[in-house]
Amino acid sequence: FNLSLNSHNLPLPLGISFYTFQTMSYVIDVYLDxxxxxxxxxxxxxxxxMFPQLVAGPIVRYSDVCNEIDNRNESxxxxxxxxxxxxxGLAKKVLLANNIGALWKTIKAT
Structure with a gap:
């Protein structure tokens, strides 16, 4: 049997390092009491x-947000x-930003 894995073809989840560091932050905060x-x-x-952080960063320590997460209001x-x-926000992006971007490409090309 040829059981060797080619690591170049192994799919990894997007943002794996973010999740790793985020989880490490939690473990460290718990370890340090x-x-x-x-x-x-x-x-x-x-x-x-936390999706907004995933796309914008930076890594936030669990101790900084645990009270907000535990005491969130849902309704x-x-x-x-x-x-x-x-x-x-989506409407602004689609209606304004996309059109302004296309206009900018036209201006830049001339």
Whole structure:
């Protein structure tokens, strides 16, 4: 049997280093007794996968955000406000930024 793996063809999740460092931050904060162990898997997952950070950085220490994660307020009203902000931002991107980008390419080409 030829069981050798070619590491060049091995798919890796996008942003694996971000998740690694984010999780290391949590483990270090727990080890140094800065925060208690998070027993809620949803709260821990929220910290590790904080999407806005994933695309913008930097790595935030768990001790800096654990209170916000543990004491977050969830309601239909707040979800609606968030969805509204997302839709407005998406509309600005599609209607304004895409057109301005195309215009800039035309100007730059001349």
């Amino acid at each position: 800065k925060v208690p162990v998070q027993k809620n898997i949803i709260s821990f997952g929220t910290y590790v996968t 239909i009203y707040l979800f609606g406000e968030g969805a509204e902000l997302f839709i407005i």
